[in-house]
Amino acid sequence: MDLTGPSPLALLDEAGTAFVNRIVAAARGYLGAYVSFLTEVVGNEKVIRYVDGPADAFGLPVGARFVLEDSYCHRVLQGTIPEAIYDVRHDARALAIPLTQVLGIEAYMGVQVSAPGGRALGTLCCVNFDGDPSRRERDLGFMHFLAGLVGAQLEDALHGIERRRERHDAVQAVLDAGGPRMVFQPIVSPATAELVGAEALARFDAPTHRGPDVWFREAWDVGLGVELELAAVRNALPALAQLPPHAFLSINASPCTIADPRFIDAIVGVASERIVVEITEHAVVEDYAPLVDAVARVRRAGVRIAIDDVGAGYASLRHVLWVAPDIVKLDMSLTRGIDVDPVKQALASGLMAFAARTQFMVVAEGVETAAEADALREVGVRFGQGYLFARPGPLLH
Incomplete structure:
Protein backbone atom coordinates (compact mmCIF):
# COMPACT_ATOMS: atom_id res chain seq x y z
CA MET A 1 0.00 0.00 0.00
CA ASP A 2 1.53 3.30 -1.09
CA LEU A 3 1.42 5.95 1.60
CA THR A 4 3.66 8.41 -0.26
CA GLY A 5 1.23 9.59 -2.92
CA PRO A 6 1.42 13.09 -4.33
CA SER A 7 -1.05 14.59 -1.84
CA PRO A 8 -1.39 13.82 1.88
CA LEU A 9 -4.88 15.29 1.53
CA ALA A 10 -5.74 12.22 -0.54
CA LEU A 11 -5.52 10.21 2.69
CA LEU A 12 -8.68 11.87 3.99
CA ASP A 13 -11.91 9.90 3.86
CA GLU A 14 -15.32 11.51 3.37
CA ALA A 15 -15.58 12.54 7.03
CA GLY A 16 -12.04 13.98 7.02
CA THR A 17 -12.73 15.93 3.86
CA ALA A 18 -15.91 17.37 5.37
CA PHE A 19 -13.95 18.37 8.47
CA VAL A 20 -11.33 20.26 6.44
CA ASN A 21 -14.10 22.01 4.51
CA ARG A 22 -15.54 23.18 7.84
CA ILE A 23 -12.12 24.47 8.89
CA VAL A 24 -11.77 26.53 5.72
CA ALA A 25 -15.28 27.88 6.21
CA ALA A 26 -14.49 28.74 9.84
CA ALA A 27 -11.50 30.82 8.74
CA ARG A 28 -13.64 32.79 6.33
CA GLY A 29 -16.39 33.27 8.87
CA TYR A 30 -14.02 34.44 11.59
CA LEU A 31 -12.40 37.14 9.45
CA GLY A 32 -15.52 37.97 7.43
CA ALA A 33 -13.42 37.30 4.33
CA TYR A 34 -14.69 37.29 0.76
CA VAL A 35 -13.09 33.90 0.17
CA SER A 36 -10.97 31.42 2.10
CA PHE A 37 -9.01 28.48 0.74
CA LEU A 38 -6.45 25.80 1.48
CA THR A 39 -3.49 25.49 -0.86
CA GLU A 40 -0.99 22.71 -1.38
CA VAL A 41 2.51 23.08 -2.79
CA VAL A 42 3.02 20.50 -5.53
CA GLY A 43 6.40 20.78 -7.22
CA ASN A 44 6.68 24.28 -8.64
CA GLU A 45 2.97 25.00 -8.38
CA LYS A 46 0.43 26.10 -5.82
CA VAL A 47 -2.78 24.07 -6.09
CA ILE A 48 -6.12 25.14 -4.60
CA ARG A 49 -7.55 22.13 -2.71
CA TYR A 50 -10.44 23.52 -0.62
CA VAL A 51 -12.41 26.76 -1.04
CA ASP A 52 -15.18 28.53 0.83
CA GLY A 53 -16.85 31.51 -0.84
CA PRO A 54 -17.45 32.65 -4.45
CA ALA A 55 -14.22 31.05 -5.64
CA ASP A 56 -15.08 30.94 -9.34
CA ALA A 57 -15.82 34.64 -9.44
CA PHE A 58 -12.56 35.33 -7.64
CA GLY A 59 -10.49 33.05 -9.84
CA LEU A 60 -9.76 30.44 -7.15
CA PRO A 61 -11.78 27.31 -7.99
CA VAL A 62 -10.76 23.99 -6.51
CA GLY A 63 -8.00 22.52 -8.64
CA ALA A 64 -6.71 25.88 -9.90
CA ARG A 65 -2.92 25.95 -10.26
CA PHE A 66 -0.57 28.90 -10.05
CA VAL A 67 3.15 29.27 -10.50
CA LEU A 68 4.54 28.90 -7.00
CA GLU A 69 7.10 31.69 -7.34
CA ASP A 70 4.30 34.14 -8.18
CA SER A 71 2.11 33.24 -5.20
CA TYR A 72 1.51 34.64 -1.73
CA CYS A 73 1.69 31.06 -0.46
CA HIS A 74 5.32 30.66 -1.50
CA ARG A 75 6.37 33.96 0.02
CA VAL A 76 4.64 33.22 3.32
CA LEU A 77 6.35 29.84 3.53
CA GLN A 78 9.67 31.49 2.64
CA GLY A 79 9.10 34.23 5.23
CA THR A 80 9.52 37.06 2.69
CA ILE A 81 6.07 38.56 3.32
CA PRO A 82 4.14 38.70 6.59
CA GLU A 83 1.34 36.22 7.31
CA ALA A 84 -1.18 39.06 7.67
CA ILE A 85 -1.52 42.07 5.36
CA TYR A 86 -4.56 44.15 6.24
CA ASP A 87 -4.14 46.65 3.39
CA VAL A 88 -2.13 45.49 0.37
CA ARG A 89 -1.91 49.11 -0.93
CA HIS A 90 0.52 49.92 1.88
CA ASP A 91 2.79 46.90 1.37
CA ALA A 92 5.23 47.17 -1.52
CA ARG A 93 6.17 43.50 -1.29
CA ALA A 94 2.56 42.45 -1.80
CA LEU A 95 2.02 44.92 -4.61
CA ALA A 96 4.96 43.35 -6.44
CA ILE A 97 3.28 39.92 -6.51
CA PRO A 98 1.58 39.40 -9.91
CA LEU A 99 -1.48 37.71 -8.37
CA THR A 100 -2.29 40.86 -6.42
CA GLN A 101 -3.53 42.55 -9.58
CA VAL A 102 -4.77 39.39 -11.31
CA LEU A 103 -7.04 38.41 -8.41
CA GLY A 104 -7.74 41.86 -7.04
CA ILE A 105 -6.29 41.11 -3.60
CA GLU A 106 -6.86 43.93 -1.11
CA ALA A 107 -6.16 42.10 2.17
CA TYR A 108 -4.51 38.76 2.81
CA MET A 109 -3.89 36.36 5.69
CA GLY A 110 -2.16 33.01 5.23
CA VAL A 111 -0.56 30.56 7.66
CA GLN A 112 1.37 27.36 7.11
CA VAL A 113 -0.37 24.00 7.13
CA SER A 114 1.98 21.16 8.02
CA ALA A 115 1.78 17.67 6.59
CA PRO A 116 2.48 14.57 8.73
CA GLY A 117 6.14 14.64 9.66
CA GLY A 118 6.20 18.42 9.97
CA ARG A 119 7.00 19.46 6.41
CA ALA A 120 5.11 22.40 4.93
CA LEU A 121 2.09 21.21 2.98
CA GLY A 122 0.72 24.60 1.96
CA THR A 123 -1.25 27.44 3.49
CA LEU A 124 -4.66 28.24 4.92
CA CYS A 125 -5.60 31.62 3.47
CA CYS A 126 -8.26 34.33 3.60
CA VAL A 127 -8.52 37.15 1.06
CA ASN A 128 -10.25 40.52 1.19
CA PHE A 129 -11.64 41.25 4.62
CA ASP A 130 -12.21 44.35 6.75
CA GLY A 131 -9.72 43.70 9.51
CA ASP A 132 -8.20 45.70 12.32
CA PRO A 133 -4.37 45.48 12.40
CA SER A 134 -4.52 45.84 16.18
CA ARG A 135 -6.09 42.35 16.23
CA ARG A 136 -3.22 40.83 14.25
CA GLU A 137 -1.94 38.62 17.06
CA ARG A 138 -5.38 37.28 17.92
CA ASP A 139 -6.36 36.77 14.26
CA LEU A 140 -3.16 34.92 13.45
CA GLY A 141 -3.50 32.85 16.62
CA PHE A 142 -6.90 31.64 15.52
CA MET A 143 -5.71 30.94 11.98
CA HIS A 144 -2.75 28.92 13.30
CA PHE A 145 -5.15 27.01 15.51
CA LEU A 146 -7.30 26.13 12.48
CA ALA A 147 -4.23 25.16 10.46
CA GLY A 148 -3.17 22.91 13.34
CA LEU A 149 -6.52 21.16 13.22
CA VAL A 150 -5.97 20.39 9.54
CA GLY A 151 -2.54 18.98 10.35
CA ALA A 152 -3.98 16.87 13.16
CA GLN A 153 -6.63 15.52 10.81
CA LEU A 154 -3.92 14.50 8.38
CA GLU A 155 -1.98 12.82 11.19
CA ASP A 156 -5.07 10.86 12.18
CA ALA A 157 -5.64 9.83 8.57
CA LEU A 158 -2.03 8.70 8.21
CA HIS A 159 -2.25 6.75 11.45
CA GLY A 160 -5.41 5.06 10.16
CA ILE A 161 -3.69 4.15 6.90
CA GLU A 162 -0.69 2.74 8.77
CA ARG A 163 -2.96 0.78 11.09
CA ARG A 164 -4.82 -0.56 8.06
CA ARG A 165 -1.52 -1.60 6.48
CA GLU A 166 -0.53 -3.41 9.68
CA ARG A 167 -3.85 -5.29 9.72
CA HIS A 168 -3.51 -6.10 6.03
CA ASP A 169 -0.01 -7.45 6.53
CA ALA A 170 -1.09 -9.52 9.54
CA VAL A 171 -3.95 -11.15 7.64
CA GLN A 172 -1.76 -11.66 4.59
CA ALA A 173 0.83 -13.39 6.77
CA VAL A 174 -1.85 -15.84 7.94
CA LEU A 175 -2.82 -16.50 4.33
CA ASP A 176 0.79 -16.93 3.25
Whole structure:
Protein backbone atom coordinates (compact mmCIF):
# COMPACT_ATOMS: atom_id res chain seq x y z
CA MET A 1 0.00 0.00 0.00
CA ASP A 2 1.53 3.30 -1.09
CA LEU A 3 1.42 5.95 1.60
CA THR A 4 3.66 8.41 -0.26
CA GLY A 5 1.23 9.59 -2.92
CA PRO A 6 1.42 13.09 -4.33
CA SER A 7 -1.05 14.59 -1.84
CA PRO A 8 -1.39 13.82 1.88
CA LEU A 9 -4.88 15.29 1.53
CA ALA A 10 -5.74 12.22 -0.54
CA LEU A 11 -5.52 10.21 2.69
CA LEU A 12 -8.68 11.87 3.99
CA ASP A 13 -11.91 9.90 3.86
CA GLU A 14 -15.32 11.51 3.37
CA ALA A 15 -15.58 12.54 7.03
CA GLY A 16 -12.04 13.98 7.02
CA THR A 17 -12.73 15.93 3.86
CA ALA A 18 -15.91 17.37 5.37
CA PHE A 19 -13.95 18.37 8.47
CA VAL A 20 -11.33 20.26 6.44
CA ASN A 21 -14.10 22.01 4.51
CA ARG A 22 -15.54 23.18 7.84
CA ILE A 23 -12.12 24.47 8.89
CA VAL A 24 -11.77 26.53 5.72
CA ALA A 25 -15.28 27.88 6.21
CA ALA A 26 -14.49 28.74 9.84
CA ALA A 27 -11.50 30.82 8.74
CA ARG A 28 -13.64 32.79 6.33
CA GLY A 29 -16.39 33.27 8.87
CA TYR A 30 -14.02 34.44 11.59
CA LEU A 31 -12.40 37.14 9.45
CA GLY A 32 -15.52 37.97 7.43
CA ALA A 33 -13.42 37.30 4.33
CA TYR A 34 -14.69 37.29 0.76
CA VAL A 35 -13.09 33.90 0.17
CA SER A 36 -10.97 31.42 2.10
CA PHE A 37 -9.01 28.48 0.74
CA LEU A 38 -6.45 25.80 1.48
CA THR A 39 -3.49 25.49 -0.86
CA GLU A 40 -0.99 22.71 -1.38
CA VAL A 41 2.51 23.08 -2.79
CA VAL A 42 3.02 20.50 -5.53
CA GLY A 43 6.40 20.78 -7.22
CA ASN A 44 6.68 24.28 -8.64
CA GLU A 45 2.97 25.00 -8.38
CA LYS A 46 0.43 26.10 -5.82
CA VAL A 47 -2.78 24.07 -6.09
CA ILE A 48 -6.12 25.14 -4.60
CA ARG A 49 -7.55 22.13 -2.71
CA TYR A 50 -10.44 23.52 -0.62
CA VAL A 51 -12.41 26.76 -1.04
CA ASP A 52 -15.18 28.53 0.83
CA GLY A 53 -16.85 31.51 -0.84
CA PRO A 54 -17.45 32.65 -4.45
CA ALA A 55 -14.22 31.05 -5.64
CA ASP A 56 -15.08 30.94 -9.34
CA ALA A 57 -15.82 34.64 -9.44
CA PHE A 58 -12.56 35.33 -7.64
CA GLY A 59 -10.49 33.05 -9.84
CA LEU A 60 -9.76 30.44 -7.15
CA PRO A 61 -11.78 27.31 -7.99
CA VAL A 62 -10.76 23.99 -6.51
CA GLY A 63 -8.00 22.52 -8.64
CA ALA A 64 -6.71 25.88 -9.90
CA ARG A 65 -2.92 25.95 -10.26
CA PHE A 66 -0.57 28.90 -10.05
CA VAL A 67 3.15 29.27 -10.50
CA LEU A 68 4.54 28.90 -7.00
CA GLU A 69 7.10 31.69 -7.34
CA ASP A 70 4.30 34.14 -8.18
CA SER A 71 2.11 33.24 -5.20
CA TYR A 72 1.51 34.64 -1.73
CA CYS A 73 1.69 31.06 -0.46
CA HIS A 74 5.32 30.66 -1.50
CA ARG A 75 6.37 33.96 0.02
CA VAL A 76 4.64 33.22 3.32
CA LEU A 77 6.35 29.84 3.53
CA GLN A 78 9.67 31.49 2.64
CA GLY A 79 9.10 34.23 5.23
CA THR A 80 9.52 37.06 2.69
CA ILE A 81 6.07 38.56 3.32
CA PRO A 82 4.14 38.70 6.59
CA GLU A 83 1.34 36.22 7.31
CA ALA A 84 -1.18 39.06 7.67
CA ILE A 85 -1.52 42.07 5.36
CA TYR A 86 -4.56 44.15 6.24
CA ASP A 87 -4.14 46.65 3.39
CA VAL A 88 -2.13 45.49 0.37
CA ARG A 89 -1.91 49.11 -0.93
CA HIS A 90 0.52 49.92 1.88
CA ASP A 91 2.79 46.90 1.37
CA ALA A 92 5.23 47.17 -1.52
CA ARG A 93 6.17 43.50 -1.29
CA ALA A 94 2.56 42.45 -1.80
CA LEU A 95 2.02 44.92 -4.61
CA ALA A 96 4.96 43.35 -6.44
CA ILE A 97 3.28 39.92 -6.51
CA PRO A 98 1.58 39.40 -9.91
CA LEU A 99 -1.48 37.71 -8.37
CA THR A 100 -2.29 40.86 -6.42
CA GLN A 101 -3.53 42.55 -9.58
CA VAL A 102 -4.77 39.39 -11.31
CA LEU A 103 -7.04 38.41 -8.41
CA GLY A 104 -7.74 41.86 -7.04
CA ILE A 105 -6.29 41.11 -3.60
CA GLU A 106 -6.86 43.93 -1.11
CA ALA A 107 -6.16 42.10 2.17
CA TYR A 108 -4.51 38.76 2.81
CA MET A 109 -3.89 36.36 5.69
CA GLY A 110 -2.16 33.01 5.23
CA VAL A 111 -0.56 30.56 7.66
CA GLN A 112 1.37 27.36 7.11
CA VAL A 113 -0.37 24.00 7.13
CA SER A 114 1.98 21.16 8.02
CA ALA A 115 1.78 17.67 6.59
CA PRO A 116 2.48 14.57 8.73
CA GLY A 117 6.14 14.64 9.66
CA GLY A 118 6.20 18.42 9.97
CA ARG A 119 7.00 19.46 6.41
CA ALA A 120 5.11 22.40 4.93
CA LEU A 121 2.09 21.21 2.98
CA GLY A 122 0.72 24.60 1.96
CA THR A 123 -1.25 27.44 3.49
CA LEU A 124 -4.66 28.24 4.92
CA CYS A 125 -5.60 31.62 3.47
CA CYS A 126 -8.26 34.33 3.60
CA VAL A 127 -8.52 37.15 1.06
CA ASN A 128 -10.25 40.52 1.19
CA PHE A 129 -11.64 41.25 4.62
CA ASP A 130 -12.21 44.35 6.75
CA GLY A 131 -9.72 43.70 9.51
CA ASP A 132 -8.20 45.70 12.32
CA PRO A 133 -4.37 45.48 12.40
CA SER A 134 -4.52 45.84 16.18
CA ARG A 135 -6.09 42.35 16.23
CA ARG A 136 -3.22 40.83 14.25
CA GLU A 137 -1.94 38.62 17.06
CA ARG A 138 -5.38 37.28 17.92
CA ASP A 139 -6.36 36.77 14.26
CA LEU A 140 -3.16 34.92 13.45
CA GLY A 141 -3.50 32.85 16.62
CA PHE A 142 -6.90 31.64 15.52
CA MET A 143 -5.71 30.94 11.98
CA HIS A 144 -2.75 28.92 13.30
CA PHE A 145 -5.15 27.01 15.51
CA LEU A 146 -7.30 26.13 12.48
CA ALA A 147 -4.23 25.16 10.46
CA GLY A 148 -3.17 22.91 13.34
CA LEU A 149 -6.52 21.16 13.22
CA VAL A 150 -5.97 20.39 9.54
CA GLY A 151 -2.54 18.98 10.35
CA ALA A 152 -3.98 16.87 13.16
CA GLN A 153 -6.63 15.52 10.81
CA LEU A 154 -3.92 14.50 8.38
CA GLU A 155 -1.98 12.82 11.19
CA ASP A 156 -5.07 10.86 12.18
CA ALA A 157 -5.64 9.83 8.57
CA LEU A 158 -2.03 8.70 8.21
CA HIS A 159 -2.25 6.75 11.45
CA GLY A 160 -5.41 5.06 10.16
CA ILE A 161 -3.69 4.15 6.90
CA GLU A 162 -0.69 2.74 8.77
CA ARG A 163 -2.96 0.78 11.09
CA ARG A 164 -4.82 -0.56 8.06
CA ARG A 165 -1.52 -1.60 6.48
CA GLU A 166 -0.53 -3.41 9.68
CA ARG A 167 -3.85 -5.29 9.72
CA HIS A 168 -3.51 -6.10 6.03
CA ASP A 169 -0.01 -7.45 6.53
CA ALA A 170 -1.09 -9.52 9.54
CA VAL A 171 -3.95 -11.15 7.64
CA GLN A 172 -1.76 -11.66 4.59
CA ALA A 173 0.83 -13.39 6.77
CA VAL A 174 -1.85 -15.84 7.94
CA LEU A 175 -2.82 -16.50 4.33
CA ASP A 176 0.79 -16.93 3.25
CA ALA A 177 1.25 -19.48 6.04
CA GLY A 178 -1.67 -21.53 4.73
CA GLY A 179 -4.63 -19.96 6.48
CA PRO A 180 -6.11 -20.39 9.95
CA ARG A 181 -5.90 -23.55 12.00
CA MET A 182 -9.25 -25.31 12.24
CA VAL A 183 -10.91 -26.83 15.28
CA PHE A 184 -14.25 -28.61 15.38
CA GLN A 185 -17.19 -28.57 17.77
CA PRO A 186 -19.57 -31.54 17.68
CA ILE A 187 -23.29 -31.17 17.01
CA VAL A 188 -25.16 -33.90 18.83
CA SER A 189 -28.55 -35.27 19.71
CA PRO A 190 -28.69 -34.77 23.49
CA ALA A 191 -31.28 -37.52 23.87
CA THR A 192 -29.07 -40.21 22.30
CA ALA A 193 -25.57 -38.59 22.44
CA GLU A 194 -25.34 -39.37 18.71
CA LEU A 195 -22.94 -37.23 16.70
CA VAL A 196 -24.83 -35.70 13.77
CA GLY A 197 -22.23 -33.19 12.60
CA ALA A 198 -19.42 -30.83 13.53
CA GLU A 199 -18.86 -27.13 12.98
CA ALA A 200 -15.44 -26.04 11.71
CA LEU A 201 -14.10 -23.01 13.59
CA ALA A 202 -11.02 -20.97 12.71
CA ARG A 203 -8.23 -20.33 15.19
CA PHE A 204 -5.26 -18.00 14.83
CA ASP A 205 -1.92 -18.83 16.42
CA ALA A 206 -0.28 -15.45 15.82
CA PRO A 207 1.05 -13.76 19.00
CA THR A 208 -1.98 -11.58 19.53
CA HIS A 209 -4.97 -11.46 21.84
CA ARG A 210 -7.42 -10.89 19.01
CA GLY A 211 -10.16 -13.49 18.73
CA PRO A 212 -11.33 -15.10 15.46
CA ASP A 213 -14.20 -12.62 15.13
CA VAL A 214 -11.70 -9.74 15.19
CA TRP A 215 -9.45 -11.43 12.64
CA PHE A 216 -12.31 -11.91 10.20
CA ARG A 217 -13.69 -8.40 10.78
CA GLU A 218 -10.27 -6.88 10.12
CA ALA A 219 -9.81 -9.09 7.06
CA TRP A 220 -13.00 -7.64 5.63
CA ASP A 221 -11.88 -4.12 6.54
CA VAL A 222 -8.65 -4.53 4.53
CA GLY A 223 -10.20 -6.30 1.55
CA LEU A 224 -9.10 -9.84 2.40
CA GLY A 225 -12.35 -11.18 3.85
CA VAL A 226 -13.19 -13.56 1.03
CA GLU A 227 -9.61 -14.85 0.88
CA LEU A 228 -9.51 -15.59 4.62
CA GLU A 229 -12.90 -17.30 4.60
CA LEU A 230 -11.90 -19.42 1.58
CA ALA A 231 -8.68 -20.43 3.33
CA ALA A 232 -10.68 -21.54 6.37
CA VAL A 233 -13.06 -23.52 4.15
CA ARG A 234 -10.21 -25.27 2.35
CA ASN A 235 -8.55 -26.13 5.66
CA ALA A 236 -11.80 -27.49 7.08
CA LEU A 237 -12.84 -29.78 4.24
CA PRO A 238 -10.28 -32.57 4.88
CA ALA A 239 -12.04 -33.19 8.21
CA LEU A 240 -14.90 -34.86 6.33
CA ALA A 241 -12.79 -37.99 6.08
CA GLN A 242 -12.52 -38.11 9.88
CA LEU A 243 -16.25 -37.81 10.55
CA PRO A 244 -18.62 -40.77 10.57
CA PRO A 245 -20.22 -41.28 7.12
CA HIS A 246 -23.62 -40.10 8.35
CA ALA A 247 -22.29 -36.86 9.95
CA PHE A 248 -22.11 -33.50 8.21
CA LEU A 249 -19.39 -30.84 8.29
CA SER A 250 -20.61 -27.28 8.88
CA ILE A 251 -18.47 -24.48 7.44
CA ASN A 252 -18.98 -20.73 7.83
CA ALA A 253 -19.16 -18.33 4.91
CA SER A 254 -20.53 -14.87 4.28
CA PRO A 255 -22.79 -14.08 1.31
CA CYS A 256 -19.86 -12.51 -0.57
CA THR A 257 -17.79 -15.67 -0.17
CA ILE A 258 -20.66 -17.93 -1.17
CA ALA A 259 -21.09 -15.87 -4.35
CA ASP A 260 -17.39 -16.15 -5.23
CA PRO A 261 -16.77 -18.81 -7.95
CA ARG A 262 -13.80 -20.11 -5.95
CA PHE A 263 -16.17 -21.22 -3.19
CA ILE A 264 -18.04 -23.60 -5.50
CA ASP A 265 -14.74 -24.83 -6.89
CA ALA A 266 -13.55 -25.65 -3.37
CA ILE A 267 -16.53 -27.80 -2.39
CA VAL A 268 -17.46 -29.54 -5.65
CA GLY A 269 -16.43 -33.18 -5.58
CA VAL A 270 -15.70 -33.19 -1.82
CA ALA A 271 -18.71 -35.19 -0.62
CA SER A 272 -20.69 -31.99 -0.96
CA GLU A 273 -23.90 -33.70 0.20
CA ARG A 274 -22.30 -33.86 3.66
CA ILE A 275 -21.42 -30.15 3.72
CA VAL A 276 -23.54 -27.52 5.46
CA VAL A 277 -22.78 -23.88 4.77
CA GLU A 278 -23.60 -21.52 7.64
CA ILE A 279 -24.36 -18.02 6.40
CA THR A 280 -22.60 -15.77 8.89
CA GLU A 281 -23.50 -12.27 7.67
CA HIS A 282 -24.79 -10.22 10.63
CA ALA A 283 -25.51 -6.97 8.78
CA VAL A 284 -28.79 -6.34 7.01
CA VAL A 285 -28.58 -7.48 3.39
CA GLU A 286 -30.11 -4.71 1.28
CA ASP A 287 -30.48 -6.78 -1.91
CA TYR A 288 -31.20 -10.47 -1.41
CA ALA A 289 -31.24 -11.39 -5.10
CA PRO A 290 -27.45 -12.03 -5.36
CA LEU A 291 -27.52 -14.07 -2.13
CA VAL A 292 -30.51 -16.14 -3.25
CA ASP A 293 -28.80 -16.82 -6.61
CA ALA A 294 -25.56 -17.85 -4.90
CA VAL A 295 -27.40 -20.14 -2.49
CA ALA A 296 -29.21 -21.78 -5.40
CA ARG A 297 -25.87 -22.55 -7.08
CA VAL A 298 -24.51 -24.04 -3.89
CA ARG A 299 -27.61 -26.16 -3.39
CA ARG A 300 -27.32 -27.52 -6.91
CA ALA A 301 -23.98 -28.94 -5.80
CA GLY A 302 -25.80 -30.88 -3.08
CA VAL A 303 -24.81 -28.60 -0.20
CA ARG A 304 -27.26 -27.74 2.58
CA ILE A 305 -27.68 -24.22 3.94
CA ALA A 306 -27.84 -23.10 7.55
CA ILE A 307 -28.57 -19.70 9.05
CA ASP A 308 -26.38 -18.87 12.04
CA ASP A 309 -27.29 -16.88 15.17
CA VAL A 310 -31.06 -16.95 14.70
CA GLY A 311 -32.72 -15.09 17.54
CA ALA A 312 -29.83 -12.65 17.95
CA GLY A 313 -31.30 -9.95 15.74
CA TYR A 314 -33.39 -8.92 12.77
CA ALA A 315 -30.78 -9.76 10.11
CA SER A 316 -30.74 -13.50 10.79
CA LEU A 317 -34.54 -13.70 10.72
CA ARG A 318 -34.60 -11.99 7.33
CA HIS A 319 -32.05 -14.53 6.11
CA VAL A 320 -34.41 -17.32 7.22
CA LEU A 321 -37.32 -15.84 5.28
CA TRP A 322 -35.35 -15.21 2.09
CA VAL A 323 -33.07 -18.21 1.97
CA ALA A 324 -35.40 -20.94 3.31
CA PRO A 325 -32.55 -22.79 5.01
CA ASP A 326 -32.24 -26.49 5.69
CA ILE A 327 -30.89 -25.82 9.19
CA VAL A 328 -31.42 -22.97 11.65
CA LYS A 329 -29.00 -22.47 14.52
CA LEU A 330 -30.40 -20.78 17.62
CA ASP A 331 -28.06 -18.12 18.94
CA MET A 332 -26.49 -18.70 22.33
CA SER A 333 -28.14 -15.52 23.62
CA LEU A 334 -31.45 -17.37 23.26
CA THR A 335 -30.09 -20.68 24.58
CA ARG A 336 -28.26 -19.30 27.62
CA GLY A 337 -30.46 -19.55 30.70
CA ILE A 338 -33.51 -20.72 28.75
CA ASP A 339 -34.37 -23.09 31.61
CA VAL A 340 -35.20 -20.13 33.87
CA ASP A 341 -36.51 -17.63 31.32
CA PRO A 342 -40.14 -18.06 30.16
CA VAL A 343 -39.72 -15.42 27.43
CA LYS A 344 -36.85 -17.34 25.85
CA GLN A 345 -38.85 -20.55 26.14
CA ALA A 346 -41.79 -18.94 24.35
CA LEU A 347 -39.58 -17.58 21.56
CA ALA A 348 -37.86 -20.94 21.08
CA SER A 349 -41.24 -22.68 21.05
CA GLY A 350 -42.47 -20.29 18.37
CA LEU A 351 -39.39 -20.91 16.24
CA MET A 352 -39.93 -24.66 16.59
CA ALA A 353 -43.52 -24.30 15.40
CA PHE A 354 -42.23 -22.36 12.39
CA ALA A 355 -39.57 -25.04 11.83
CA ALA A 356 -42.21 -27.77 11.85
CA ARG A 357 -44.20 -26.02 9.13
CA THR A 358 -41.20 -25.19 6.98
CA GLN A 359 -39.35 -28.44 7.67
CA PHE A 360 -35.94 -27.18 8.66
CA MET A 361 -33.68 -28.68 11.31
CA VAL A 362 -32.99 -26.65 14.47
CA VAL A 363 -29.68 -26.73 16.34
CA ALA A 364 -29.25 -24.88 19.64
CA GLU A 365 -25.83 -23.26 20.03
CA GLY A 366 -24.06 -22.47 23.29
CA VAL A 367 -25.64 -25.19 25.42
CA GLU A 368 -23.68 -25.27 28.67
CA THR A 369 -25.85 -26.95 31.27
CA ALA A 370 -28.02 -30.03 31.48
CA ALA A 371 -30.91 -27.81 32.59
CA GLU A 372 -30.63 -25.80 29.36
CA ALA A 373 -30.55 -29.01 27.33
CA ASP A 374 -33.66 -30.29 29.12
CA ALA A 375 -35.53 -27.01 28.54
CA LEU A 376 -34.63 -27.04 24.86
CA ARG A 377 -35.78 -30.62 24.51
CA GLU A 378 -39.11 -29.69 26.12
CA VAL A 379 -39.79 -27.09 23.42
CA GLY A 380 -38.82 -29.57 20.70
CA VAL A 381 -35.17 -28.78 19.93
CA ARG A 382 -33.53 -32.13 19.10
CA PHE A 383 -29.96 -31.09 18.38
CA GLY A 384 -27.43 -29.10 20.33
CA GLN A 385 -23.91 -27.72 20.30
CA GLY A 386 -21.96 -26.29 23.20
CA TYR A 387 -19.58 -26.84 26.08
CA LEU A 388 -21.99 -29.29 27.73
CA PHE A 389 -21.21 -31.74 24.93
CA ALA A 390 -17.67 -30.74 23.88
CA ARG A 391 -15.42 -27.74 23.49
CA PRO A 392 -13.96 -26.93 20.06
CA GLY A 393 -10.88 -29.00 19.36
CA PRO A 394 -9.29 -31.44 16.93
CA LEU A 395 -11.40 -34.29 15.63
CA LEU A 396 -10.68 -37.62 17.29
CA HIS A 397 -9.91 -40.52 14.99
